[in-house]
Amino acid sequence: MKIVIAGAGDVGFHLAKLLANESQDITLVDVDGDRLLHASQHLDVATVKGSSSSFMVLEQAKVNKADMLITVTASEENNLLTASLGKQMGAKRTIARINNSEFLQNRDRFDMRKLGIDELISPELLATKEVKRLLKEAAITDTFEFERGLLSLIGISIEEADHLHNKTLKETAYLNPYFDFLTVAVLRNNETLIPRGDTRFEAGDHAYYIAKPEGVERVLQLTGKKLEKKIKSIMILGGSRVGYYAARSLSYKYNIILIEKNKEKCFELADLLPNTLVINGDGRNVELLEEEGIENVDAFIAVTGDSETNIISSLVAKNHGVRKTIALVENMDYIHLSQNIGVDTLINKKLIAANFIFRYIRRGEILSLTSIHGVDAEVLEFVVNEGAAITEKPLSELDFPKTAIIGGIIRKGKAHIPKGDFLFYPYDRVVVLSKPECIRKVEEFFK
Missing domain, CATH: 3.30.70.1450 (Regulator of K+ conductance, C-terminal domain)
Structure with missing residues (x-):
């Protein structure tokens, strides 16, 4: 598959890394030569320097032969224009990264496919969904x-x-x-x-x-843990897009306190979030957090624009007995630190977006795919086809990749944890954890 990625920032680079592991034909386009040099030195990808909204640059990237054009630059306008131009130039499918959620919330009114854009993604909305998922159980990270x-x-x-x-x-x-x-x-x-x-x-x-x-x-x-009482109250630090979306989607189920240091933004958020208590203040102020009852909340979500503030305030929350802490960070390298520094989970919206796009590309071959924060592996769900290689022998006799493991099977509505003598049947749904570099090998067992 030939894939052109416009934008060699964090989203584009991570996505290229995932796809390059599968020997896809990847071309990265960016105006920043240093980013492209870094990508070419670390990944097996072609690079084109220039603006992705330029006909000449898109021609140089051979977008007319692309099975997929993915536009993930920092500019929403550039992403939409690039996807639209690329479609007209021959790209089979297009995906554009956006910041304005109105495009997604009004899909019934605006058919972006008429403009040549097959799929829109919002890192902020995806990060909000991830926060909601992580809040399900406090004892589990x-x-x-x-x-x-x-x-x-x-x-x-x-x-x-x-x-x-x-x-x-x-x-x-x-x-x-x-x-x-x-x-x-x-x-x-x-x-x-x-x-x-x-x-x-x-x-x-x-x-x-x-x-x-x-x-x-x-x-x-x-592990000495126990299923705790369900989370009922949440404190959100930061009225960013993620903070706003999180408060809006969670306030119907949880008691929400949102702290934002910008006074004008507080008034806006108070109008937009009638079911949320909005407080004007600096979340780095421990006394303020204590005054607002941080020791009484079940979960603390820090989503300001400053990674260090998010991490430190989450540590303060943990020190005050908050059961679940989630911090948004900009630097992907921070993701691996969460278990070491005491914050339950660090999330990066760019990494979440890249993983979402990867799943979109693989749709049809894999039923579902998720990533674990900080873990260099993907969790995949396959369906066993008739005549698939995995049905030929018991699990222990299969030459299954050493950097992957089959974790469970769902057969006719019943779950199974496999032992070495387990036999796979057609239409089984199989959950696999795999290192990125051997996903392609794993797939071969299910075809």
């Missing part, structure tokens, strides 16, 4: 459900007092007598491990599991 909870992916931190600490997977097998969960990844010192029998849990590890509903509670027990 990450969660993702398959088939309405028949299987769940959950993330748990390992501490010295836990039953799993300093033991290998083999040594803890007796703690899983009904085999209703499986360890699929361990994040340790920013390194992602696909666990095997001799993998030993260490304090500070972040372990990820695929579990049946009853397995979720068992994992929590083993």
Whole structure:
């Protein structure tokens, strides 16, 4: 597949990295020569310097032969124009990054396909959806459900007092007598491990599991956690787009306090968010947070435009007993720090957007795909086709990639955690955790 990406910033670079791992024909377009040089030195991609809204530049990038044109520059106007021009020049499908959510909220009134734009994405709205997902359970740092909870992916931190600490997977097998969960990844010192029998849990590890509903509670027990009372009250720091969208979508279910230091913006937000308590103040002021009852809220979401403020204020919230903290950061490198510094989850809207586009591109081949924050792996859901290679032998006899692991199967509405003798049947839905570089190899087993 030939893919042209306009914009070599964080979104474009990360997306190119995901796609380059699969030997796609990628061309990056950007006005910044340094960005293109960095991309060409680290990725197997072609580069074209210039404005993506230029006919000459698009011709040089051979957009007329592109299966996909993805426009993710910092300029919304440039992205829309580039996608429209590219479509007219022959690009089969186009995706444009936008900032103004009105385009998405009024899809029924405005058909952007008439302008040559097949799909719109808003990093801010995607980040808001991610926040809502992360708020489901305070004791779990990450969660993702398959088939309405028949299987769940959950993330748990390992501490010295836990039953799993300093033991290998083999040594803890007796703690899983009904085999209703499986360890699929361990994040340790920013390194992602696909666990095997001799993998030993260490304090500070972040372990990820695929579990049946009853397995979720068992994992929590083993790690000294427990299902806590549902989150009811949330404090949001920052009236940014993400802060506004989050308050708007959450205020019908939770009690929301939103703190914004810009007075004029506070008045605007108060009018737009009638179900939210909007307070004018500087979230870096610990006394202010205490006055507004930070110790009484269940979750704290920091989404100002300053990453350091978001991280520090989240640490303050954690120190005041807040069960769930989420901080928005601009630097993708910060994502790997969350488990080490004490914030439950750091999110990056550009990384979320890049992963969303990647899923869109792979739609049809993969039923669903999600990323785990800070983990260098993707969680994929496949359906087994008739005659697929995975049906030929039991799991233990398949030459399945070592950098991937099958975590669970859903068959006729029932969940299964596979052992070595498990046999796959057509139409099974299979959940796999895979390093990016071997996704293509994994796919071959399901065709």
